[in-house]
Amino acid sequence: MSPLIGRARDRAVQTLSLDSEATRNALSASLVGELAGALEECAADPGVRAVVLTHTGGTFCAGADLRDPPEPAALVTLLRTIVELRCPVAARITGHVRAGGLGLVAACDLAVASARATFAFTEVRIGVAPAVISLPLLPRADPRALARYCLTGERFDPAEAVRLGLLTAAGRDADAVLAPILDGLRRSAPEALAETKRLLTARVLETFDRDAAHLTALSAQLFATPHAREGMTAFLERRDAEWVV
Secondary structure, three states: OOOOEEEEEEOOEEEEEEOOHHHOOOEOHHHHHHHHHHHHHHHHOOOOOEEEEEEOOOEEEOOEOOOOOOOHHHHHHHHHHHHHOOOOEEEEEOOEEEOHHHHHHHHOOEEEEEOOOEEEOOHHHHOOOOOOOHHHHOOOOOHHHHHHHHHHOOEEOHHHHHHHOOOOEEEOOHHHHHHHHHHHHHOOOHHHHHHHHHHHHHHHHHHHHHHHHHHHHHHHHHHOOHHHHHHHHHHHOOOOOOOOO
16 A cells, blocks of 8 residues: 655755545545554654655545544544644645645644645534634634634635735745745754743644544544535535535
């Protein structure tokens, strides 16, 4: 079985690529497990100054894999691993991001996107809610703008994602936007980076400590409802769910 996470290293920056193009890099149990393992390797490697999380294909992440979904607790662990990693993690996005994929973006310390990227919280359209991903999302995003997109499932563009607080910056070429950020990280002392990251993520980790158990249970509960079964079936059958009017 081919690995689902690609790896590359350049001048102390470790790139991890979601590499399941056939499933649009959906968060399957296998992909979540492999990504968590790759991040743990980065944590144990003193030669890693920063991590770039990116993707192959035209989709950064399509959200949960409805045919092989991860356990909610496993997704919580993955998101917390990103937040707690001693070095900064930057998302590099050149394609579409949906639902749970936005949880990955929110967990990262930095995030950049190209003009081709699109974003949507599609959970409500399949009968569930963005429960687990709200852990890194709510402390970092603008609540009024977030309410619109979480409640409607509308798509939005990179400029709106910057305004919302999901992205650090966006531009025509994601690599051109990312280059000065990586240069700055390479010029920063490793221990200073680690301590600064702890300061910046303290409020996010407080949310995990307070709400993770409740939101894990809520996610499992919602995915077991009749609405979720109908919504996921409608999505897989490429039709409107029964509640669409």
